[in-house]
Amino acid sequence: MNIIEAVRSILQSFPKMSEMTGGVKIDFADDTPQSCGLSSTGDTVLSEDIVGNLKKQHSFMFYAVFSSINDYERLASSSVLLELGNWLNERKNMTVQTEIGGRTYSGKITSLRAENGMIEEIPENNGVSGVMYSLQLIAEYTVEKE
Numbered sequence: 001m002n003i004i005e006a007v008r009s010i011l012q013s014f015p016k017m018s019e020m021t022g023g024v025k026i027d028f029a030d031d032t033p034q035s036c037g038l039s040s041t042g043d044t045v046l047s048e049d050i051v052g053n054l055k056k057q058h059s060f061m062f063y064a065v066f067s068s069i070n071d072y073e074r075l076a077s078s079s080v081l082l083e084l085g086n087w088l089n090e091r092k093n094m095t096v097q098t099e100i101g102g103r104t105y106s107g108k109i110t111s112l113r114a115e116n117g118m119i120e121e122i123p124e125n126n127g128v129s130g131v132m133y134s135l136q137l138i139a140e141y142t143v144e145k146e
Contacts, residue, residue, distance in 0.1 A: 003058045004040050006096045006109060007139055011038060011062065014087055016080055029063040031121070033130035037063040038137075046140070054143040055110075056098075062137050063120065065130035074131065081133055085114035088137065098143045107142035 001009065004026070011017065011024045017036075029037035041059045048054050066077035094109045114135045121132035 001095075001097060003043070003056075003096050003098070003109075003139055003141055004038070004060075006094050007058075007060060007112070007137065008038050010088070010091050010094065010109075010112065011036070011084075014084055016083065024062075029065050029132065031065060031130065031132070033065055033067040035063075035065045035130070039063070052145040054107075054145070056141055056143060058139045058141065060137040060139070062114070062135045063132055064135075065132045068122075068131040077131070077133065081114075081117055081135060085117070085135065088112045088114050096141050098141075100143070105143045105145055107144050109139055109141045111138075111140040113138050 008024050008026065017024075023036075025035070025037040027037060027039045029035040039061045041061055043056060043058045046055045046057050064077075064081060066080075067073045068077075089112070091112045092109050096107050096109060098105050098107060114137055116134075116136040118134055119131060120134045
C-alpha cells in the first residue's frame with residue numbers, strides 16, 4: 001500500500017475512530033457530524049543516500065466534523081483530536097510501497113505526527129450542523145532501492 005493508503009489505514013485503526021465516523025474518506029469530509037476526510041497535500045524528498053535510498057516526507061490535511069450543539073460536545077471533540085495526535089506519534093514501522101519509474105520499492109513509516117490543528121468551518125447560526133476541524137499530518141518514510 002502506498003503512503004496515502006497506509007496513513008488512511010492507520011487513521012481507521014484509531015480506537016476511537018468508530019465514535020468519530022464510519023470511515024475516512026479521501027480528499028474531503030461531508031459537512032455533517034461524524035464525517036472524516038484525508039487529503040494528500042504533497043510529497044518531498046528529504047535526503048538520498050549513496051545507493052539511492054530515499055527519506056521522504058508526505059503532508060496531509062485530516063478533516064473531522066463533529067456535532068457542535070454545546071460546549072460539552074465541542075470539548076469532547078477537541079479532546080478526541082488531541083488523543084488522536086498523541087496516538088499517531090506512536091505509529092511507525094508500517095510497510096509502504098512507492099512506485100518510481102514503473103518499479104515498486106518498499107520502505108517503512110519512520111514518523112507520523114499531527115500539527116496545526118484548527119477549526120476550519122463553523123455552522124451558520126445553528127447547532128445542528130457540524131464544526132469542521134483540521135489537523136495537518138506529516139508522515140516521514142523510507143524508500144529502499146537496494
